[in-house]
Amino acid sequence: MKSMYKNAVMALVLFAGLTLVSCNQGGSNNGGALKSSAAEKVFVAPGEYDSHYAFISGGFSGQLSVYGLPSGRLFKVIPVFSVDAEKAYGFNEETRDMLKTSHGYIPWGDSHHPDISQTNGVVDGRWVFINENNTPRIARVSLETYETAEIIEIPNSAGNHSSSFVTENTEYVVAGTRFSVPIPQRDISIKDYKGNFKAALSFIKVDPESGNMDLDFQVLMPGFDYDLSHPGRGKSHGWFFFSTYNTEEAHTLLEVNASQNDKDFIAAVNWKKAQEYIKQGKFKTMPAKYVHNVYSDETHSTISTTKKSVRVLDASKLPGLVYLMPTPKSPHGCDVDPSGEYIVGSGKLSASMTVHSFSKMLKAIENKEFDGEAYGIPILKFESTLAGTVEQPGLGPLHTEFDGKGNAYTTFFISSEVVKWKLGTWEVVDRKPTYYSVGHLMIPGGNSRKPFGKYLVAMNKITKDRYLPTGPEVTQSAQLYDISGEKMELLLDFPTVGEPHYAAGAPAEVVKGFSKKFFKLEENKHPYATKSEDDVRVVRDGKNVHVYMTAIRSHFAPDNIEGIKVGDRVYFHVTNLEQDYDVPHGISMIGANTSELLIMPGQTETFVWEPKQVGVWPFYCTDFCSALHQEMQGYVRVSPRNSNVKLSWSLDDE
Amino acid sequence: MKGLIIALLSLSVLFVSCQRTGNQQSSTEDLTKNTPKGQASVVDEESSPNILQLAIQTKDLSTLVAAVQAAEIEHVLVNAGPLTVFAPVNSAFDALPPGTVDELLKPENKKKLAYILTNHAAPGTYKGRLLKDGRKIYMATGEYIEVTRKGDDVYFGGAKILATVDASNGVVHLIDKVLVPEEK
Numbered sequence: 001m002k003s004m005y006k007n008a009v010m011a012l013v014l015f016a017g018l019t020l021v022s023c024n025q026g027g028s029n030n031g032g033a034l035k036s037s038a039a040e041k042v043f044v045a046p047g048e049y050d051s052h053y054a055f056i057s058g059g060f061s062g063q064l065s066v067y068g069l070p071s072g073r074l075f076k077v078i079p080v081f082s083v084d085a086e087k088a089y090g091f092n093e094e095t096r097d098m099l100k101t102s103h104g105y106i107p108w109g110d111s112h113h114p115d116i117s118q119t120n121g122v123v124d125g126r127w128v129f130i131n132e133n134n135t136p137r138i139a140r141v142s143l144e145t146y147e148t149a150e151i152i153e154i155p156n157s158a159g160n161h162s163s164s165f166v167t168e169n170t171e172y173v174v175a176g177t178r179f180s181v182p183i184p185q186r187d188i189s190i191k192d193y194k195g196n197f198k199a200a201l202s203f204i205k206v207d208p209e210s211g212n213m214d215l216d217f218q219v220l221m222p223g224f225d226y227d228l229s230h231p232g233r234g235k236s237h238g239w240f241f242f243s244t245y246n247t248e249e250a251h252t253l254l255e256v257n258a259s260q261n262d263k264d265f266i267a268a269v270n271w272k273k274a275q276e277y278i279k280q281g282k283f284k285t286m287p288a289k290y291v292h293n294v295y296s297d298e299t300h301s302t303i304s305t306t307k308k309s310v311r312v313l314d315a316s317k318l319p320g321l322v323y324l325m326p327t328p329k330s331p332h333g334c335d336v337d338p339s340g341e342y343i344v345g346s347g348k349l350s351a352s353m354t355v356h357s358f359s360k361m362l363k364a365i366e367n368k369e370f371d372g373e374a375y376g377i378p379i380l381k382f383e384s385t386l387a388g389t390v391e392q393p394g395l396g397p398l399h400t401e402f403d404g405k406g407n408a409y410t411t412f413f414i415s416s417e418v419v420k421w422k423l424g425t426w427e428v429v430d431r432k433p434t435y436y437s438v439g440h441l442m443i444p445g446g447n448s449r450k451p452f453g454k455y456l457v458a459m460n461k462i463t464k465d466r467y468l469p470t471g472p473e474v475t476q477s478a479q480l481y482d483i484s485g486e487k488m489e490l491l492l493d494f495p496t497v498g499e500p501h502y503a504a505g506a507p508a509e510v511v512k513g514f515s516k517k518f519f520k521l522e523e524n525k526h527p528y529a530t531k532s533e534d535d536v537r538v539v540r541d542g543k544n545v546h547v548y549m550t551a552i553r554s555h556f557a558p559d560n561i562e563g564i565k566v567g568d569r570v571y572f573h574v575t576n577l578e579q580d581y582d583v584p585h586g587i588s589m590i591g592a593n594t595s596e597l598l599i600m601p602g603q604t605e606t607f608v609w610e611p612k613q614v615g616v617w618p619f620y621c622t623d624f625c626s627a628l629h630q631e632m633q634g635y636v637r638v639s640p641r642n643s644n645v646k647l648s649w650s651l652d653d654e
Numbered sequence: 655m656k657g658l659i660i661a662l663l664s665l666s667v668l669f670v671s672c673q674r675t676g677n678q679q680s681s682t683e684d685l686t687k688n689t690p691k692g693q694a695s696v697v698d699e700e701s702s703p704n705i706l707q708l709a710i711q712t713k714d715l716s717t718l719v720a721a722v723q724a725a726e727i728e729h730v731l732v733n734a735g736p737l738t739v740f741a742p743v744n745s746a747f748d749a750l751p752p753g754t755v756d757e758l759l760k761p762e763n764k765k766k767l768a769y770i771l772t773n774h775a776a777p778g779t780y781k782g783r784l785l786k787d788g789r790k791i792y793m794a795t796g797e798y799i800e801v802t803r804k805g806d807d808v809y810f811g812g813a814k815i816l817a818t819v820d821a822s823n824g825v826v827h828l829i830d831k832v833l834v835p836e837e838k
Contacts, residue, residue: 517700553736553779553823579702580822583734626734626823627777654783 044071059499072494081109093606097302113502121168121449125511136160155288156200162229180223193251197223234340238272243334265324283311316376333399346397357387388426401446403453436462444505517581519602526604528573551585552577553626559634563647586622596622692729702822706731717747725768735823
């Protein structure tokens with residue numbers, strides 16, 4: 001009792017203190033509480049729209065969440081690399097193959113760095129690309145359907161971390177390995193790492209119309225770790241920059257052994273040169289095994305293919321393909337400013353941040369200002385590419401984005417803050433705390449030629465006391481800042497899904513017009529589609545039974561089925577006949593391995609039911625579709641294996 | 655039916671909240687009426703037309719549409735449904751005793767008009783084979799009206815079905831008579 005009382009008092013004191021602090025903050029910044037109301041700035045009135053979309057990665061959940069800014073409201077969670085019971089993703093027959101890999105079916109992957117497709121260096125709102133780290137894959141999410149449209153596995157890669165960033169016309173989405181491995185994979189001693197382990201940087205071609213991905217080529221690199229990457233833009237379009245660490249090529253206790261070198265590198269890859277080499281046939285075709293899954297909005301199904309080879313360019317042997325820019329102390333972030341001139345390397349163990357100049361890099365290459373080489377790849381002189389240094393900006397710099405007004409914003413994990421600094425003068429102009437230990441940050445368009453510099457979202461790794469406690473695990477927090485003024489202003493805390501690694505954002509106008517309202521029934525090419533109630537039927541093929549079923553407000557056709565036997569494998573192929581926005585139907589069957597299959601208007605989805613018991617079993621609509629939703633139900637009669645009950649089906653006894 | 659009740663309940667919740675934000679004279683508001691526009695305010699030109707949109711597009715239903723608007727029951731025709739509407743064509747209204755329509759369109763008769771119109775709507779999608787001879791259909795007013803078949807013709811409460819049009823939220827049958835409920 002005593003301690004409860006004590007706790008209550010402490011809570012009161014704390015609460016009072018917090019209230020006081022927040023009052024003070026509001027007042028001191030602006031000399032009047034009325035002048036600055038954070039609440040007003042994030043308030044989106046009922047029925048009004050947010051001004052920006054934010055696509056925030058789901059980290060360990062393998063999903064991609066869609067938020068509105070400035071409200072921080074969660075609109076949707078799009079399953080990408082993990083099954084999702086809410087959307088039947090990975091559970092229905094149509095999407096299960098989306099999670100096929102060369103390692104078999106993987107129901108649970110992670111998701112890391114979303115990036116929106118670009119045209120002329122500006123985010124165009126068509127697709128979001130996102131990488132999985134663990135089982136290297138890149139996904140393309142459609143912003144028409146807000147569903148995963150395609151997943152391609154990346155061979156010769158391990159820990160697909162420096163991914164999935166697009167070039168300025170979405171010519172390529174790029175995926176760099178984090179870990180080096182034997183390429184091709186083989187049975188050798190780990191101690192033989194040095195010189196034998198290699199890294200692959202993958203360039204995946206994107207079809208400008210369909211968005212379909214195809215692994216064009218890989219650049220084979222020395223056995224370092226590759227952390228992050230970003231495309232050149234504007235003047236540096238045609239280049240891609242990757243941060244590296246563990247240039248020591250340690251294979252154990254990297255905590256110590258990968259921090260020996262004073263400098264690691266930012267690798268500058270000339271992908272236009274790579275295209276020339278490909279044209280000249282200077283690639284090797286290496287055997288590989290990787291799976292490519294494409295979901296079609298016409299067949300509402302997945303086509304999964306296994307590829308057997310990949311074209312590889314060896315950076316050690318092809319001059320002019322790659323140059324290495326020394327960058328202090330294990331750089332993590334590798335960010336390119338909107339003009340394409342500056343490449344920011346955040347040495348996560350360094351006290352200062354290094355900024356390279358693209359034009360100085362070109363000049364240094366021209367003048368051969370080299371400081372040796374690594375495995376045949378020229379190392380440029382540090383001073384030759386150096387544009388400037390941001391001195392002592394904070395502790396543990398990670399990632400930088402830009403506002404398009406000459407400012408850069410960098411996150412600091414250790415000192416838990418966002419620091420604003422000026423490109424060109426390298427002076428720090430503002431800093432604001434984050435709560436706590438921020439990882440990535442996102443400014444809508446902040447990774448493009450045209451940032452929309454109004455908001456900044458900081459994605460924090462540690463939450464602690466920011467929300468009502470929910471047991472040992474508290475959800476990761478995000479913080480929204482207004483960056484339209486000289487000083488940043490913290491507006492809002494909001495919870496996120498999984499552990500967001502990164503996010504991409506854009507003004508609502510850029511994105512929202514693509515959104516689809518429903519699928520046209522006449523365009524449905526699903527092999528088991530039933531487009532009219534006149535065509536419903538039940539077909540037996542040995543132990544397999546196919547039910548061609550339709551759903552419309554408020555009945556299934558057929559809704560009475562007899563002649564099913566124990567041991568059958570019953571496929572329910574259900575077509576939603578509606579042609580109306582936001583009217584999905586669901587279906588559940590007692591004893592099936594799925595629940596709440598959710599079928600969009602005009603779509604066909606399938607689940608399998610293997611009845612194990614004799615009896616009459618109900619099925620029903622699981623999405624509150626209409627006023628007679630509770631009436632939307634049916635029965636299946638299951639007879640013993642040796643029964644003579646004839647296969648039959650009906651609606652309204654006809 | 656439970657579903658319908660829930661839908662109606664949620665509509666009235668919506669209504670209450672709209673009133674709260676919109677109407678400052680809440681102390682004098684009439685809580686007995688239920689006239690929100692509901693989903694009738696949604697603009698959607700891609701989806702298949704709903705019953706209200708179909709009725710507005712159909713020239714021969716202009717009297718019905720005017721009556722629906724006067725009764726302020728548009729929301730009934732645009733919600734998720736499903737709904738079967740037996741829609742009297744203009745000549746059906748013309749056939750009523752002279753002055754009947756004008757009388758019903760008067761503001762003081764709004765409730766009566768709404769009742770008559772609601773008596774033309776049934777929860778559920780009744781069309782084709784489902785319109786069986788002798789089937790009694792439960793109307794949104796709570797009354798039952800019977801389907802009869804004479805040869806290829808289908809009659810509903812004595813009115814002949816002239817044509818049938820599918821709507822996104824149900825079906826519309828054009829009929830040649832107004833289904834006037836019996837006086838109670």
